[in-house]
Amino acid sequence: MSFPKDFLWGGSISAAQIEGAWNEGGKSPVSVDYCTAGSTTGRREIWYLDQNGQKAHKMWEPVDELPEGCQYQLFDDLHYTNHVASDFYHHYQEDLALMHEMGYTTFNTSISWARIMPYGIKGGVNQEGVEFYRHVFTLAREYGMDPVITLYKYDEPVSLNEQHGGWRNRAMIDEFVEFARVCFTEYKDLVNKWMTFNEINIIMPQTDTPLETAKRNIIYLHNQLVAAAKATIVAHEIDANLKVGAMICGNMNYPLTPDPLDALATYERFQDFFGYSADTQMRGYYPPYAKRIWAQYGKPEITQEDKDILMKGKSDFLGFSYYASGIVTTHEIESDDTTGGNVLGTIKNPYLERNEWGWQIDPVGFKHFLHIINDRYNAPLFDVENGIGLIETEDEDGVCHDPARIAYHKAHIQCMKEAVEEGVNLFGYTTWGCIDLVSAGTGQMDKKYGFVYVDMDDQGNGDLHRSRKDSFYWYQKVIKSNGEDLD
Ligand code: BG6
Numbered sequence: 122m123s124f125p126k127d128f129l130w131g132g133s134i135s136a137a138q139i140e141g142a143w144n145e146g147g148k149s150p151v152s153v154d155y156c157t158a159g160s161t162t163g164r165r166e167i168w169y170l171d172q173n174g175q176k177a178h179k180m181w182e183p184v185d186e187l188p189e190g191c192q193y194q195l196f197d198d199l200h201y202t203n204h205v206a207s208d209f210y211h212h213y214q215e216d217l218a219l220m221h222e223m224g225y226t227t228f229n230t231s232i233s234w235a236r237i238m239p240y241g242i243k244g245g246v247n248q249e250g251v252e253f254y255r256h257v258f259t260l261a262r263e264y265g266m267d268p269v270i271t272l273y274k275y276d277e278p279v280s281l282n283e284q285h286g287g288w289r290n291r292a293m294i295d296e297f298v299e300f301a302r303v304c305f306t307e308y309k310d311l312v313n314k315w316m317t318f319n320e321i322n323i324i325m326p327q328t329d330t331p332l333e334t335a336k337r338n339i340i341y342l343h344n345q346l347v348a349a350a351k352a353t354i355v356a357h358e359i360d361a362n363l364k365v366g367a368m369i370c371g372n373m374n375y376p377l378t379p380d381p382l383d384a385l386a387t388y389e390r391f392q393d394f395f396g397y398s399a400d401t402q403m404r405g406y407y408p409p410y411a412k413r414i415w416a417q418y419g420k421p422e423i424t425q426e427d428k429d430i431l432m433k434g435k436s437d438f439l440g441f442s443y444y445a446s447g448i449v450t451t452h453e454i455e456s457d458d459t460t461g462g463n464v465l466g467t468i469k470n471p472y473l474e475r476n477e478w479g480w481q482i483d484p485v486g487f488k489h490f491l492h493i494i495n496d497r498y499n500a501p502l503f504d505v506e507n508g509i510g511l512i513e514t515e516d517e518d519g520v521c522h523d524p525a526r527i528a529y530h531k532a533h534i535q536c537m538k539e540a541v542e543e544g545v546n547l548f549g550y551t552t553w554g555c556i557d558l559v560s561a562g563t564g565q566m567d568k569k570y571g572f573v574y575v576d577m578d579d580q581g582n583g584d585l586h587r588s589r590k591d592s593f594y595w596y597q598k599v600i601k602s603n604g605e606d607l608d
Contacts, residue, residue, distance in 0.1 A: 122603060123538045129227040129267060129548060130600040132220060132555025132572070133505050135319070136233035137203060137276040139558040142210035147247040149239030151276040152185035153203045155193055158564040158579040161477045162461075165564030170194045181564070183275040183323050184341050186287045193279055200581050202559045202566050207575045208585050209556070213257050215587060216556050219573050221264035223593060224600035228261060229505050229551045231271035231319060234300050235278040241296050243284070251307050258311040269440070269505065269551070270312045271368060272301050272352065273345075274319040275561070288341035294348040301352035305359045313363060315356060316440045316505070317349035320370035322398035326418055327465045335418045343421035346401055350434025367402035367436040368505060369395060370464065371443035373486040377450035377468060387449040389413075394464075396497075403439055403498045405432035439498055442506030442553070443533075446470070446486035463562070476509055478568070482529060488536035495545040502546055507533055508553035510560065510568040513590075521574040521590040530596070531607045538604055552596070556587070572596050 143154045152167060157178075159165045164180050171177040172190040179188075187193065195201070209216055220228055236250030261268045277293070285292045301317070324342055326335030353365040372395040376383035392410050400408040406428065415421075447467030460469045461479025473481040487507070494502060509529040515521050530552060541547055554570025557577075566577045572593040577583035598606050 122605065123542050124604045125548070126603065127548075128603060129269075129503075129550070130604075131225040131227035131229065131266065131549070131551045132223075133229035133551040133553050134209065134556060134558055135231040135271065135274045135561075136236070137206075137231075137274060137559075138554075138561060139207045139209040139230070139556065140233065141204060141206040141208040143201075143204045145210065146236060146253055147239060147249045148233060148236040149278045149280050150193065151233070151235050152181065152279055152282075153276065153559075153564070154201060155195065156181050156201065156203060156564045157199050158202050158566070160563065160565070164562055165560075168194070168196060168199060183320075184288050184338070185275075186282055200579075202564050202579060202581075205577070205581070205585075206559045206566075207557060207577065209558075210253070212585070212587070214260065216573070217257070217260050217264060219587065219589070219593075220266070220555065223555075223572065223597045225264070225266050226600075227267050227269055227549055227551060228555075229269045229271065229316075230257070231274040231276075232304055233276055234273065235276060237303055238296075238300050239278055240280045241278065241284060242299050244280075246303055251303070254308065255311070258308055262311055267314065268312050269314040269316065269366075269503065269549070270304075270308070271316045271319050271505075272304060273297065273317065275323075288344050289337065291344055294344055294351060297348040298351045298355060302355050302359070305356045305363060309360045309363060314366065314438075315363060316366045316368040317352050317436075318345055319368050320442060321345055321349065321367065321402070322369050322394055323464060325394050325397060327394075329465070332418075339415070339418045340421045342398065343423065343427075346398065347427050347430055349402065349436075350405075350430045353434035353436060354430065364437040366438040366440040366503060367399060368440040368442075369399045369402075371395070371441050371490055373443070373446040373483065373490040374449045374467075375446065375470070377448050377454075378452060380451065382451045383449065386451050390449050391493075399439065399494075399498070401431060402436045403500055405435040407431075436500075438501040438503055438548075439494065440503045440505045441494065443487050443490055443504060444507065444509075444553075445480040446473070446483040447481065476525075477512060478510055478563070480510070482509065482532075484529075484532035484536040487533050488540045491537065491540040491545045491547065492543070495540075495547075500546070501548050503549045504537070504547060505549075505551050506553040507550070508570045510554075510570055512567055513569045513574065515574060515576070515588060519588060521588065523590045523592050526572075526590070526592045527595045530592070530599075534599065534604060534607055
């Protein structure tokens, strides 16, 4: 057997992207509740009232804040995909039964902060929200799953932005830690594996980030890193057996040319985007090369207390996502040579195929990436997100046939298997969006990731019925054989 016999197999979803019920059960609004769907080329947008009371919109960001003096507002003529999403809130029993049928031994979702503490510390705990997740986790346990639960996935209640001005304010650290404390206390007997911030590095400045935003994000990220470490300390105080992981968005890039400057830029991209956050969370302190980053964007205020917290609140394991690879260069390129990517657009790689959003499919890059992080951190690893977005519907026979998804996962699991055989310390794999849900980047329901089809499109057409895609049966076989049978 290539995979250890207790290797965790499952799927991953997230509260804001799947639950819907945006204003039910005592939940308060989150920023994506004000977003509309983009397209294969356009990211999702948030709509609001500007300083003059006029309808306005801008690209949504993972730490979304409205410009000064603007107000959150819903408009009757817009369709908000997150309001209903896949309606997991009302379908969770059916959805967990389908996961069980596939043989899942784990599943990953996030807890909506806005369901648990809709107005932050000031408003107290919303018991209805607490009970909702208790039902979900209890059922998952009954089905024999060992859930891995994320606390934060870009969905703080907007009321906290209004109260504190968002993540620039250290008050958000206390808010988050209190929310985390409630979750650990309530669910410690049901959930043993936690992750603090989903893809905490997603707000790390990129080459095209405006300088003011980059400077701001370095401060936000510092506050989030401290909040994550503090929550980790709290979890260990509540129950020393709880395992709390980091969750970092994967990064695999190649230099465009053999120019040493391209090779250096590629390595620096890894340091900036992946290492800066992962090193800090896994080692308990900022890496030495942070100096180079701070010289560019400014150094956040780091108190002695922050340093102590970062060290004491190191992560127990490294969770990560991996979707696609990119290319880095210091040379001029033509716009025709560029393509899409998870966070940042990149350069086309002639050796790879792409999906409709331009993400480059690279299973060998996955194996390479697994080795890099295994060598670098020498810690237990968990791949909590890996998948491909495709436009799909059910065929006349009522089944969604998805050979491209099967091919994607087959190739990635094969490479993951080789990496494990070669010594990579990976203990689990959950495919992203195992039940169709709203895309985080584009807000689309048309961008499907699931093994389970959900009948809903970008305009709100669909009755939300679920059906098993071909990949459902394929993954069932993979799990049953513990990754041996990939055909
Ligand atoms: C990951 C996020 O980066 O990418 C998920 O954690 C997201 O929330 C996934 O859905 C895929 O991206 P997208 O934009 O296709 O939804």
